[in-house]
Amino acid sequence: MNYCSECGSAKIVHKIPDGDHxxxxxxxxxxxxxxxxxKIIAGCIVEWADQILLCRRAIEPRYGLWTLPAxxxxxxxxxxxxxERETWEExxxxxxxxxxxxxFSIPHISQVYMLFRGQLQSLEFAPGVESLEVKLxxxxxxxxxxxxxxxxxxxxxxxxxxxxxxHFNLHVEEIRPQAKEEKVD
Amino acid sequence: MNYCSECGSAKIVHKIPDGDHxxxxxxxxxxxxxxxxxKIIAGCIVEWADQILLCRRAIEPRYGLWTLPAxxxxxxxxxxxxxERETWEExxxxxxxxxxxxxFSIPHISQVYMLFRGQLQSLEFAPGVESLEVKLxxxxxxxxxxxxxxxxxxxxxxxxxxxxxxHFNLHVEEIRPQAKEEKVD
Numbered sequence: 609m610n611y612c613s614e615c616g617s618a619k620i621v622h623k624i625p626d627g628d629h630x631x632x633x634x635x636x637x638x639x640x641x642x643x644x645x646x647k648i649i650a651g652c653i654v655e656w657a658d659q660i661l662l663c664r665r666a667i668e669p670r671y672g673l674w675t676l677p678a679x680x681x682x683x684x685x686x687x688x689x690x691x692e693r694e695t696w697e698e699x700x701x702x703x704x705x706x707x708x709x710x711x712f713s714i715p716h717i718s719q720v721y722m723l724f725r726g727q728l729q730s731l732e733f734a735p736g737v738e739s740l741e742v743k744l745x746x747x748x749x750x751x752x753x754x755x756x757x758x759x760x761x762x763x764x765x766x767x768x769x770x771x772x773x774x775h776f777n778l779h780v781e782e783i784r785p786q787a788k789e790e791k792v793d
Numbered sequence: 794m795n796y797c798s799e800c801g802s803a804k805i806v807h808k809i810p811d812g813d814h815x816x817x818x819x820x821x822x823x824x825x826x827x828x829x830x831x832k833i834i835a836g837c838i839v840e841w842a843d844q845i846l847l848c849r850r851a852i853e854p855r856y857g858l859w860t861l862p863a864x865x866x867x868x869x870x871x872x873x874x875x876x877e878r879e880t881w882e883e884x885x886x887x888x889x890x891x892x893x894x895x896x897f898s899i900p901h902i903s904q905v906y907m908l909f910r911g912q913l914q915s916l917e918f919a920p921g922v923e924s925l926e927v928k929l930x931x932x933x934x935x936x937x938x939x940x941x942x943x944x945x946x947x948x949x950x951x952x953x954x955x956x957x958x959x960h961f962n963l964h965v966e967e968i969r970p971q972a973k974e975e976k977v978d
């Protein structure tokens with residue numbers, strides 16, 4: 609932040625406001641405190657019998673790699689609406705939400721992933737503008753070496769383990785940086 | 794937003810960027826797009842045998858009313874850390890997290906509440922600077938008429954119902970505005 613979004617002053621200082629415990633961007637002219645908070649990424653593990661839907665990214669970061677349909681939650685929507693919308697935008701797929709399945713805190717990039725299980729309503733799906741390709745995969749077909757993000761690999765590992773157990777638990781976890789991840793996040 | 798936080802220009806327009814689907818604050822001078830996203834509020838239902846801990850608010854909104862220890866998640870922390878920190882700040886209480894218990898989307902104010910069950914580690918607790926009073930309540934003692942927020946009442950209703958059933962499920966819900974809530978949110 610270079611300028612105050614309230615008054616336009618360039619006198620932005622980074623310090624702890626009175627009564628607070630963390631440094632914030634504060635405008636020394638008008639006193640406005642500019643908070644920054646973690647962002648929510650909502651998405652779906654889209655199921656069709658023993659297959660799940662992955663999208664190959666048409667955007668950076670991780671262009672060309674496979675991911676779950678997921679993206680930034682918008683103001684004025686619910687988590688479920690965000691997950692359904694992202695699934696529609698990236699995979700042109702309609703889902704029926706089954707359950708909240710994985711909640712991953714990623715503190716080093718200040719994100720929280722909220723992934724739902726969603727049943728595909730029909731076999732109609734297609735790449736949205738942010739996807740090169742959208743495809744159903746059985747567990748044995750998952751392209752583990754070309755998955756875009758650690759959080760996606762982790763969700764899929766839990767998912768297929770739970771498939772084997774026949775019981776889908778909620779998974780609440782922290783994702784820590786990996787050497788490979790740190791380069792791009 | 795009155796001024797661009799990147800370049801200081803007052804030429805902020807509210808329109809849909811190319812390839813996007815929602816209007817954003819865009820700087821007509823430097824082209825910066827200023828996104829706004831929902832905020833996470835993390836907190837705890839703090840348990841001590843058949844009692845839970847409530848805090849009486851020392852701040853607006855809802856000064857003097859009872860709430861669960863909860864507050865805005867900060868960058869670079871996990872959900873659990875946020876819930877534990879808020880419980881410490883508001884109730885000076887140390888908890889051991891048991892489970893993620895309630896996930897409430899509140900789209901009309903663009904917030905997502907993430908409430909954990911947390912066991913009080915000892916009977917040491919006290920009001921933090923944002924609390925007037927901190928107290929343990931049995932179900933029959935809950936001050937239902939002076940609970941600060943609808944989301945808190947809802948969480949407590951689920952909690953005591955689950956206590957009776959002897960089984961604590963995750964609750965994922967939407968909180969819609971009530972006439973009383975709309976006045977202050």
